[in-house]
Amino acid sequence: MSKEVKHYLGDKDVQVILGTLLRVGVLVSTAVVILGGIIFLFSHKGQAVSFETFKPEEARFSSIAEILKGLRTFDGLAIVQFGVLLLIFTPIARIVFSIFSFLMEKDYMYVLIGTLVLVIIIASLYLDIAH
């Protein structure tokens, strides 16, 4: 009984840091998306859009490498996509953080479970599916 109560109290500091991490992640990624959006709209606002058919071969910034490359030329859409990437990595950062907190609690079973989840997510990065 007393062990579980202690476990809850110990988790509390961790949860406060987690909350901050999530808020900062969402705020920063939104700011980056807005910045990229403004740069893009400034030069392309009158351009016509067409999304009626899916054209994967025309996709730009569809990998981390392309996004980072586009950032160097200050491309508006690359900056938007970088913001999106930051947003995707926010919950992943939460996993990494949780693994560390389990490590500090010496709960090795959950260090392993968390690492497994992380490995599955990272594996998805290398999954090459034909379009």
Place this chain on the structure above:
Amino acid sequence: MYAIFAGMTVLLFTLIVLVGAFLAGLLGSLTGLGGGVIIIPLLNLGLGVDIHYAIGASIISVIATSSGSAAAYVKEGITNVRIGMFLEIATTASAIVGVIIATYIKADYIIVIFGLILLFSAVMMLRKKVDHSNNEQTSILANYFKLNGSYPTEDGVKQYAVHRVVGGFAMMFVAGTLSGLLGIGSGALKVIGMDNIMRIPFKVSTTTSNFMIGVTAAASALVYLHKGQIDPMIAMPVTIGVITGATLGAKILIKTKTDKLKVVFAIVVTFLALQMIYNGLSGKA
């Protein structure tokens, strides 16, 4: 596909999606339905955007809503990180399976499945939730994986035990597959898994399911990015709109009852679902 926005300029498209995504985020957080299930009909039915792009934009809105509301929830200290992590093994692996399935089946079928899930979510939204939680520690697996926990109430710290771990894990596998296939959070299915099967108290299941939704969506989002389904031109207004809408919704939710809104919204969602099922079946999509 009807080309409603043929020749529409980038600026007009951005503004329309921005307003739509704001409403999606607002209604999604007020009704608990999430952003994804609204973004997809908005883009696909409303603006004639191809379902592949709609799904890519939706998965981003799912992460935005999840992380935004999780930041508000975790401060209360009731997310069970162990339950979340344990079940994420099922949801992340199956999300990737879902994305792979999406690559091999016709877009029309994806639209029909989406319509069916939308109908199911509308029913789940209106159903009265019953808390089945108790503290009878009967599950061997729950003890082994240290899933039982406690949460603060007005009468002090309350203990709870987790039940039927295998059933819950299997349900999460279904939820994850649909999340990857359709680009949604699968909140309604996660609730069944946690509340009804595993008998986790609401206060814990709501926040823990939200934690899982973000992580699961991150796994499928990376695959969708590589498949070229996340277009920055659509993602830009969707991200900004959903985050601002969901943040406002979370603030309103604290002081307002949403029962009537849920009924009205369920009717709207039902029509959208039927329209999507019809489009998918008649090959119009």
